[in-house]
Amino acid sequence: MATQPPPPRRVAALLLVLVLVLVLVLVASASASASATSADLVVTRADRRVDLTSHIVRVLTSLKVENIGPEAASQVLLAFPNVQAKNLAAIRAFGMEGKVKGPSTVLPIEVVQPSGVPPELTFFSASLSKALEKGKILHMDVLTVFTHSLQPFPEEITQAESQLVVYQDSAHYLSPYPVKVQTLSIRLPGGRVESYTKYPNTKLAESELKYGPFEDRPPFSYSPMVVHFENNNPFAVAKEVIREIEISHWGNVQITEHYNIVHGGAKLKGEFSRIDYQSRPYVRGVSSFRHLIARLPPRAHSIYYRDEIGNISTSHMWSDSKKTQLEVEPRFPLFGGWQTTFTIGYGLPLQDFVFNSDGKRFLNITFGSPVEEILIENLIVKVVLPEGSKDIDVSVPFPAKQWKEVKYSHLDTSGRPVVVLEKPDVIPEHNLYFQVHYRFNNISVLREPMMLITGFFLLFMACIVYMHTDLSISKNSPSYLAKVQWDEVQNITQQIQAIFERCLALHDKLEASLRDLSRSGDVQSCKAARKAADAQFKELAKELKPLLTSLHSSPQSYQIWPKVEDLVAKERELQEKLMARHSTVVDSFEKKLRGQDVENRIATQQQKVAALRQEVESLLEYINSSRFPVDNPEAD
Amino acid sequence: MAAKAISSPVPVDWYPTLAVVMVAVGLMFTASFFIYEATSSRRSRSLAKEIATAAIASVFLGFGSLFVLLASGVYV
Numbered sequence: 001m002a003t004q005p006p007p008p009r010r011v012a013a014l015l016l017v018l019v020l021v022l023v024l025v026l027v028a029s030a031s032a033s034a035s036a037t038s039a040d041l042v043v044t045r046a047d048r049r050v051d052l053t054s055h056i057v058r059v060l061t062s063l064k065v066e067n068i069g070p071e072a073a074s075q076v077l078l079a080f081p082n083v084q085a086k087n088l089a090a091i092r093a094f095g096m097e098g099k100v101k102g103p104s105t106v107l108p109i110e111v112v113q114p115s116g117v118p119p120e121l122t123f124f125s126a127s128l129s130k131a132l133e134k135g136k137i138l139h140m141d142v143l144t145v146f147t148h149s150l151q152p153f154p155e156e157i158t159q160a161e162s163q164l165v166v167y168q169d170s171a172h173y174l175s176p177y178p179v180k181v182q183t184l185s186i187r188l189p190g191g192r193v194e195s196y197t198k199y200p201n202t203k204l205a206e207s208e209l210k211y212g213p214f215e216d217r218p219p220f221s222y223s224p225m226v227v228h229f230e231n232n233n234p235f236a237v238a239k240e241v242i243r244e245i246e247i248s249h250w251g252n253v254q255i256t257e258h259y260n261i262v263h264g265g266a267k268l269k270g271e272f273s274r275i276d277y278q279s280r281p282y283v284r285g286v287s288s289f290r291h292l293i294a295r296l297p298p299r300a301h302s303i304y305y306r307d308e309i310g311n312i313s314t315s316h317m318w319s320d321s322k323k324t325q326l327e328v329e330p331r332f333p334l335f336g337g338w339q340t341t342f343t344i345g346y347g348l349p350l351q352d353f354v355f356n357s358d359g360k361r362f363l364n365i366t367f368g369s370p371v372e373e374i375l376i377e378n379l380i381v382k383v384v385l386p387e388g389s390k391d392i393d394v395s396v397p398f399p400a401k402q403w404k405e406v407k408y409s410h411l412d413t414s415g416r417p418v419v420v421l422e423k424p425d426v427i428p429e430h431n432l433y434f435q436v437h438y439r440f441n442n443i444s445v446l447r448e449p450m451m452l453i454t455g456f457f458l459l460f461m462a463c464i465v466y467m468h469t470d471l472s473i474s475k476n477s478p479s480y481l482a483k484v485q486w487d488e489v490q491n492i493t494q495q496i497q498a499i500f501e502r503c504l505a506l507h508d509k510l511e512a513s514l515r516d517l518s519r520s521g522d523v524q525s526c527k528a529a530r531k532a533a534d535a536q537f538k539e540l541a542k543e544l545k546p547l548l549t550s551l552h553s554s555p556q557s558y559q560i561w562p563k564v565e566d567l568v569a570k571e572r573e574l575q576e577k578l579m580a581r582h583s584t585v586v587d588s589f590e591k592k593l594r595g596q597d598v599e600n601r602i603a604t605q606q607q608k609v610a611a612l613r614q615e616v617e618s619l620l621e622y623i624n625s626s627r628f629p630v631d632n633p634e635a636d
Numbered sequence: 637m638a639a640k641a642i643s644s645p646v647p648v649d650w651y652p653t654l655a656v657v658m659v660a661v662g663l664m665f666t667a668s669f670f671i672y673e674a675t676s677s678r679r680s681r682s683l684a685k686e687i688a689t690a691a692i693a694s695v696f697l698g699f700g701s702l703f704v705l706l707a708s709g710v711y712v
Contacts, residue, residue, distance in 0.1 A: 177647075178674075248697060248711035248712065249642070249644060249645075250644045250645075250646075250706050250711050250712065251644030251648045251706075251711065252711040253645060254711060279657045291649065302709060348710075349643075349648075350642060350643055350644060351641040351643040352641070354641070354642045355639035355641055355642060356639065356641075356642050357639045357640070359640065360637075361642060363690060409712075410705075410710060410712040445645060448712050449698050449699050449702045450698075452697075452698035452699075452701050452702055453695050453697075453698030453699070454673065454695050454698075455698070456693070456694035456697045456698050456701075457690060457691060457694035459694075460690030460691075460693065460694055461690065462671065463669075463670075463673065463690075464673075464683075464687070467673055467681075468681075468683075515707075516684045561648050
């Protein structure tokens with residue numbers, strides 16, 4: 001590639017100023033009417049510097065405007081032919097009153113339609129913040145950027161030829177005001193100059209073409225000039241760039257850019273010979289380009305470069321504290337008319353780009369593509385905000401079409417709101433910061449973990465439900481059988497309990513009869529009561545027997561069986577002791593012994609009886625109230 | 637109008653550590669839950685204990701899987 005001459009210091013400084021300043025560039029609608037007629041102002045000096053080194057044409061016009069008319073002027077008109085205005089991508093004006101070295105203020109530019117002017121011209125008006133008084137001089141710098149202004153001529157070249165392009169302009173500065181002195185200087189990218197329009201005072205020296213100075217030109221003077229020269233600098237034109245900016249409040253701003261790059265210069269005709277290209281790339285393949293350089297913000301991480309096929313490994317990255325520079329090399333060099341598509345993605349830390357002010361959050365990020373010197377024919381910027389963002393509004397320093405969409409991404413229920421901005425003809429001068437304001441509740445950050453927690457909890461719930469239900473269908477299944485047997489055991493136990501309750505009632509009756517005896521002295525009735533009780537005990541024992549056998553045989557009763565056995569044995573002992581005591585009391589009553597002797601005789605028996613009764617009662621309690629598990633051999 | 641930078645609620649450097657710790661604790665509680673289910677029989681199970689263990693396990697597993705996703709670069 002031919003090396004470029006270093007830019008003039010003045011142009012570089014002014015370019016730096018405009019990059020740092022936000023300004024309205026183009027307003028689509030026609031606005032305020034033109035004020036005083038053009039005859040009031042005179043351009044005393046106009047110096048134009050045209051930079052043709054890149055495929056984007058930049059013209060810096062330095063004007064010295066003097067007000068000779070009676071009224072103060074509040075605006076300065078700038079005129080361009082329609083064919084040029086069609087390609088105008090950016091226009092900026094800076095004004096300084098008085099000394100050249102003073103601070104410059106940015107002048108807002110609007111499209112106007114003054115009356116009584118030729119229709120082939122487009123007019124822009126730069127509004128002055130302070131009206132220019134009579135006799136005062138205003139220094140104004142106008143930067144205009146044109147795209148598609150370098151026509152490849154010839155339009156098709158072979159691999160070995162270098163690219164020649166044509167630039168057309170006017171040697172005289174086209175202005176609605178008379179121009180006293182003017183010069184035009186065109187910087188060419190080095191290499192050969194095929195031809196240029198020769199006027200009497202035209203000079204070509206070291207890639208710089210100078211026209212002028214021209215003196216005392218009337219308003220709207222135009223003299224066409226053409227320069228045909230060699231320009232092999234990369235003509236990178238992106239047909240469409242989709243730049244997606246996704247914000248995650250967990251700490252990352254992810255940018256994904258899809259490019260469709262075309263070489264916008266002279267098309268390649270004939271065949272492409274790889275051998276020639278690789279052996280002598282500076283001869284066979286001068287008009288092509290291989291690398292694209294992108295300037296990413298500092299602290300960019302997780303950078304990837306891929307296309308539809310997969311990862312592209314020919315890329316290099318350097319990072320420092322101010323920027324991250326990424327050089328990408330597509331899979332093949334681009335010759336005229338060739339195109340390639342790829343995707344670049346990178347992540348940026350959240351705290352560099354999202355801020356909080358007045359309760360609303362906003363994203364502050366650059367609008368255009370980070371690739372250098374690229375002309376984007378259609379740029380679509382999509383800003384994806386987290387779920388739950390409300391009150392979204394965008395402020396962009398230039399007009400762009402906007403609309404809203406919804407995107408469904410990881411762990412989304414209602415989708416993420418997306419603001420889409422579209423702008424045609426984007427150049428690196430448009431790479432300014434824009435803001436997206438939105439409102440976001442801090443609690444909404446917990447939406448995603450809540451969703452995951454609920455998911456896991458439902459899994460656990462399903463396990464619990466499965467364990468708690470009995471899903472068997474057949475009547476021969478072990479769990480069903482176990483259940484049936486368990487019910488049986490419960491039944492039998494209840495019946496046994498009833499019998500024992502009756503036993504205890506009989507004991508109480510015996511006690512009562514003894515008390516009757518001590519009160520009434522009726523031995524016969526006491527004896528009769530004892531006989532009856534005896535008979536009843538025998539009956540109860542008989543009833544108990546089949547129940548006991550069936551309980552013993554049931555497999556579910558293994559836990560309760562020892563207790564029941566124990567109960568039966570104790571009850572029997574109790575009965576015997578009671579009977580013995582009863583007969584002792586009756587005998588002693590018959591023998592008419594004193595109460596004290598009676599007491600002595602039955603003292604030990606009484607104790608035992610009391611203790612046994614306690615035990616029987618506690619066992620009954622236990623059987624009644626205990627809930628013991630069923631042994632199910634299948635589940636559990 | 638001073639603009640304050642917003643950053644994530646948890647420092648980004650902690651994501652991998654938090655992921656491992658939370659998933660480990662969550663798995664321990666999951667194991668405890670399943671052991672309880674396996675060793676208890678139908679009559680002696682307590683629903684309150686089951687639900688409590690499941691809730692704690694799911695909280696830890698939920699946060700743990702979130703930090704695993706964040707640490708691996710899927711900024712959800």
